[in-house]
Every structure is written in C-alpha cells, then in structure tokens.
Amino acid sequence: MVIVLSSQKKPLKHVAxxxxxxxxxxxxxxWVVIATGRARRPHAYAAGRPxxxxxxxxxxxxxxxxxxxxxxxxxLKDKNGWTVLAVSNKYPALTHGNGTCPIEASQGLYRxxxxxxxHEVVILRDHxxxxxxxxxxRIVPLIAVYRQRFSVLKKEPCINYISIFHNSGRxxxxxLTHPHSQLIALPxxxxxxxxxxxxxxxxxxxxxxxxxxxxxxxxxxxxxxxxFENAHMIVMAPYASRSAFELRLFPKRHGPHxxxxxxxxxxxxxxxxxxxxxxxxxxxxxxxxxxxxxxAPTKGHQHDHYHWHIEIIPKTQIWAGFxxxxxxxxxxxxxETAAAYLRSIK
Amino acid sequence: MVIVLSSQKKPLKHVAxxxxxxxxxxxxxxWVVIATGRARRPHAYAAGRPxxxxxxxxxxxxxxxxxxxxxxxxxLKDKNGWTVLAVSNKYPALTHGNGTCPIEASQGLYRxxxxxxxHEVVILRDHxxxxxxxxxxRIVPLIAVYRQRFSVLKKEPCINYISIFHNSGRxxxxxLTHPHSQLIALPxxxxxxxxxxxxxxxxxxxxxxxxxxxxxxxxxxxxxxxxFENAHMIVMAPYASRSAFELRLFPKRHGPHxxxxxxxxxxxxxxxxxxxxxxxxxxxxxxxxxxxxxxAPTKGHQHDHYHWHIEIIPKTQIWAGFxxxxxxxxxxxxxETAAAYLRSIK
Numbered sequence: 001m002v003i004v005l006s007s008q009k010k011p012l013k014h015v016a017x018x019x020x021x022x023x024x025x026x027x028x029x030x031w032v033v034i035a036t037g038r039a040r041r042p043h044a045y046a047a048g049r050p051x052x053x054x055x056x057x058x059x060x061x062x063x064x065x066x067x068x069x070x071x072x073x074x075x076l077k078d079k080n081g082w083t084v085l086a087v088s089n090k091y092p093a094l095t096h097g098n099g100t101c102p103i104e105a106s107q108g109l110y111r112x113x114x115x116x117x118x119h120e121v122v123i124l125r126d127h128x129x130x131x132x133x134x135x136x137x138r139i140v141p142l143i144a145v146y147r148q149r150f151s152v153l154k155k156e157p158c159i160n161y162i163s164i165f166h167n168s169g170r171x172x173x174x175x176l177t178h179p180h181s182q183l184i185a186l187p188x189x190x191x192x193x194x195x196x197x198x199x200x201x202x203x204x205x206x207x208x209x210x211x212x213x214x215x216x217x218x219x220x221x222x223x224x225x226x227x228f229e230n231a232h233m234i235v236m237a238p239y240a241s242r243s244a245f246e247l248r249l250f251p252k253r254h255g256p257h258x259x260x261x262x263x264x265x266x267x268x269x270x271x272x273x274x275x276x277x278x279x280x281x282x283x284x285x286x287x288x289x290x291x292x293x294x295x296a297p298t299k300g301h302q303h304d305h306y307h308w309h310i311e312i313i314p315k316t317q318i319w320a321g322f323x324x325x326x327x328x329x330x331x332x333x334x335x336e337t338a339a340a341y342l343r344s345i346k
Numbered sequence: 347m348v349i350v351l352s353s354q355k356k357p358l359k360h361v362a363x364x365x366x367x368x369x370x371x372x373x374x375x376x377w378v379v380i381a382t383g384r385a386r387r388p389h390a391y392a393a394g395r396p397x398x399x400x401x402x403x404x405x406x407x408x409x410x411x412x413x414x415x416x417x418x419x420x421x422l423k424d425k426n427g428w429t430v431l432a433v434s435n436k437y438p439a440l441t442h443g444n445g446t447c448p449i450e451a452s453q454g455l456y457r458x459x460x461x462x463x464x465h466e467v468v469i470l471r472d473h474x475x476x477x478x479x480x481x482x483x484r485i486v487p488l489i490a491v492y493r494q495r496f497s498v499l500k501k502e503p504c505i506n507y508i509s510i511f512h513n514s515g516r517x518x519x520x521x522l523t524h525p526h527s528q529l530i531a532l533p534x535x536x537x538x539x540x541x542x543x544x545x546x547x548x549x550x551x552x553x554x555x556x557x558x559x560x561x562x563x564x565x566x567x568x569x570x571x572x573x574f575e576n577a578h579m580i581v582m583a584p585y586a587s588r589s590a591f592e593l594r595l596f597p598k599r600h601g602p603h604x605x606x607x608x609x610x611x612x613x614x615x616x617x618x619x620x621x622x623x624x625x626x627x628x629x630x631x632x633x634x635x636x637x638x639x640x641x642a643p644t645k646g647h648q649h650d651h652y653h654w655h656i657e658i659i660p661k662t663q664i665w666a667g668f669x670x671x672x673x674x675x676x677x678x679x680x681x682e683t684a685a686a687y688l689r690s691i692k
Binding site: 023024025026027028029030031032033034035036042043045046047093107108109110161163165166167171172173174182184186190191192193195196199200203211212214215218222238239240241242244245283284285287290291292293294311313316317318319320321322324325326327328329330331332333334335337338340341 | 369370371372373374375376377378379380381382388389391392393439453454455456507509511512513517518519520528530532536537538539541542545546549557558560561564568584585586587588590591629630631633636637638639640657659662663664665666667668670671672673674675676677678679680681683684686687
C-alpha cells in the first residue's frame, strides 16, 4: 500500500554553484551540457574517476538533511516509514534559472543557451538493496514516483522532454551503490529521442500504423527474441541489439506517454522490469547496467503514434573507438541466442 | 628511416568462424553489427568482461604465427627489425565475403545485409610501450601504416568508409595492453560520419566555405581552447566537448582525405598526436582513452569540402543512462579550463 506523504506541485528553487549551459557543435548541430557545478578542478581528474561510495556511514542518501540536500519533493510511505522519495539533485546537470525559458544565443561562431531544466534523484529506502533482487511489489512504488514527478515537471513552461534513467554499478556510471534513479527535465527534445520519434513518424505516414505495435505483433508471432511476457508488458531482445543482452520493455497496448500508464500497467511494468533485471542479474552474475525510458515529448499531441518503452543495457562490453567514432555498435552475441538464454533463467 | 618490407595490394582472404551481419533498427534506421565470430557462449558473459591480457608470455602479438594469425599485410622495418605491422584481425567484426558487395535484404519485418568489410590490426613492436610515452619519431611510422593500409583498402569495390581507431586501457575497451590500433573498412558511411559530413555540406552550401577551416580560424584568434600548435597541425578542446578533456587534432591546411596528407603533415601530425597524448598522460595520470579519425568517404569527390581530423576522448567519465538514453553528453569541466590546464603540461 502506497501512501503519498508530501508532494509539492513545483520543486523548490535550487541555487547551483555555477549555472550549466547547453553548447551546440557547429558541425553536427548536436547539443552537449557543460555542467561545472560539481566544480572539480583540473588536477582532480588526475586522481581518476570518482571513487564509488558504498559506505552507509558516508552515504548522502541516508540523512538528506545532514548531507545538505533540500527537502524531498515527494515521499512515499508504508507502515514502516518512507519507501521511495524524490529530491532535487544537489549537483544538478541543469538548473532552474529564474523561471524564464532559455534563449539560444551566440558565443562568437557558436550557439549556446542556459542550462535550464530540472534534475531530481529518486531514492529507494534500503541502502543495501539491489534493484534486481527486490520483489516486483517494491518496484511498483518506484515507477509510481517516476510517474508522479514526471507529471509535475511536465507542467513546467519550458520543459519539452523528461529523461528517466537508472545507473547501477561502477561500470554503468553509478558513483553511489545506494539504489537511486534520476529524472532530468529538458527544454529540448534530445537527438536520440528525436530520431526515434522521426522513425515512428515516417512509418506512421507511410503505413498509418504505430511502428512499435507492428514490431510487437511480429515478435510475438516469431517468439525467438521474447524474454518475458505478462498481461500488459513484453520484454524482448531487439533485432538490432546495440550491445550483448540488451533488453527492451514495451506495453502491449499502444500509449505514447509513460506517465499515463494505468495502475494495471504499472503493476505489470514493475513485474516485467523485475523479471528483466533478475534474469540479467542471475544469468550474467550481477552486471552493471543502465536503463532509461523513451517516451513522447511532454508538449503537444502530434507524436501520439509514438509507443513508450524502457531500454535496458547491461554493461557486457565497452563501446570503444569504433562505436564512439562511427555510431555503429558491434554486438558479439545474436539477440536470439541471448533471449533463449535469458528465457531459461528463472 | 622507414623501409617497407612487404606490402600486399590485397589482404589475404580470411575465413571467419561465423559471418557477421549488419542489422537495421526498424525505428531509427541505425545499423548495428552482429559479429558472433568470437563465439562466446551465453554463460561466458557471466564471468564479466574479458580479462585484460598484459602478459608478454601469452600476448598474441608477440608471435603472430604461434597465435594463429595470417601473414602481415604490411610490415615496416628499421635497422633493428620490424617496428609496425598490419595484420588481418583474427576475430574480425566484418568479414570479406566472396568479393561481392553486400545486398540489403529482408528478415521478416527487418532489413539486414552481410557483414562485408575488412578488419585489420596495426601493431607496434614493443609490448611494453605506452603510446603516450613514445617520442613523435615513433608515431610517424604508425601514421604511415594507417595511411598505407587505408590507401589499399579504399580501392576495394564495396568499401565506402574506413574507420581508423585506437583503444588504450581497460576502461577504453582494450583487452590487450600491447599497443595496437585498428582499421575497419565498411560498405556504408556510418551515421556519425554521415552527420558530420551533412553538417559540413550544410555550411558549405550556405557559406561556400569549409566549416572546419572557419572554426580553426576563429579558434586561433580566440586562443583559449588551443592546446598545441605546430607548422601544420592544431590540437584544441572543442567548444561543445562531449567529455571532460576531449581533444581534436586538425590539419591547418584544408584536406578531405586523411590518407592524402603530405610527408610534412605526417611528421607534424605525429608530433601533435604525441603532444596531445603526452599532455593527457601526464596531466590526468595515464587515463584510458580512445582516438579515431574522421575523414571523407572513400568514393567520389562530392565531399571534398570536408576536413579530416582526429578526435581523442580520454575516459574521464562514463556515459551513463542519460547520455546513452538521450544522445546528450554532460561534461563537468569547461573546455576552456581543460585547455588551459593541458597547455601548462609540458
């Protein structure tokens, strides 16, 4: 049973040490974020990447007040106390600014804009929990918090896309072992999302159908890449896997907006995410992984043919010079083989 | 003094255990490579990523015959023996096929094509060498081999792009410490290259100028992102850096084709690459890194306004769920700060 203890409509204003900025590559048109709020000095990089903190005594999520965080923006409780909470990131990649929308401007030859947006952390109560080992019932409130914070942030005037993601393990970029996810609310639709939506647009224009609905229908007949299925959700290894054992979780019923799933879908999504993470955890012996949601932009209905989903990428390999230099990923196992193996893991 | 000992016009035919294939994502249109030639069984992934081999006794590059490699396709020698050689990769990501070009075909709903192409390894003689610590004079023959193999492979009928890259350190995806680079010759122009070229096309159409020439002229006036400069080359931290301490190496004189640089440029490029790698090595204490060449497609002259360059990405951070899920990289240091620090490293 999930009880909402406190939920603010708007996150608190947060004063970052230094405002971040979007900068555009003059050639490719890609935007990056320069977020110097964490303010590491150059020679600090010589010490290598930040050490992973797994010590409960110094974990900043154990006592949010002591570690200098603002008040949570959302707290879920059960009879034993809080289970999941959301809080503004103390070191945000994007900062709120003064409520105005960022304006593209010139810096000499280049284009930039203020790093306006929101960056929140979603924290599970138990420092020692491993998401993959938690029962599905403990994943339900996590998804509930994603959805609630998404629904609040999408009402902000300058927000066009919200990325929900989870990093687990050092090799996946997590510097704290305490299980936590993140939401970053952006003024722009990011390039990878824009390209996914453009592909969906293209197919819809030609076929008058949702490309992902077609793909799911085909995969359910083929069966060989399906890893898990329940009443509402499907987990499969994609035909064009970007890395070995990549998985994608789709709702069976068409829906553009992650945050608009029903309560039945929410429970099914928790069960399917649990199944996917458990199979990777047991089958590949606790790999580091990232997962993230792909969903429609927050404003407008012109992309309602898009089909939200979650992509799960275990760190079975490193994208090296070839992948980073070309954008073509090489996977060393066929997704059909990976799927057959993961289906066998109970 | 570099002496060519043996150079075959065509690489030897190579029989892979299993042919690889390109597969296209139905939604985004992106191609990936499924290369199962290395034939790891599913449960082998449970042991984690391959262990890094730094032992000279078992290094496959110490005795190529004993480790089952084919004859080198190119060997450079000095008075003490070979210094750099190129050999077909024993575990190729792409395989030569029978000399025919790959044809796009359907697999149910999806598109795929044979993984036709070439994959070579360029090996430096000294097992214990660190590329960053070698003098520029030892980098010259390395670049010479890149160029010579590029020039041979580009004549193959089905090759449209050749990626040259180097991975150093476990976190950059190198599984052997023995210094080596790779060339992968592809039947398609990869998406990241295509986007870079499209940006260059766009600028050229509007301004009748090379976008990179403009950028270099601007940066040389600004000075704050320049890290190193000699008669022919510039090393700079890009305005829209994709990661902390990213560097890019450009020839000052316009040229679309890496392989067509002059001997003077080759020496200057070796000196500039040496300077860049040395500054990262000393300034960041031997970080893992990737570098790769961006150059014009091998066929045709319609992209002669493109300006070849080398991108160097030290592993100062991990691209995690946000970066992988959106395509927007977050960098925690301004490139101007990174450049000032690296300029100070001698």
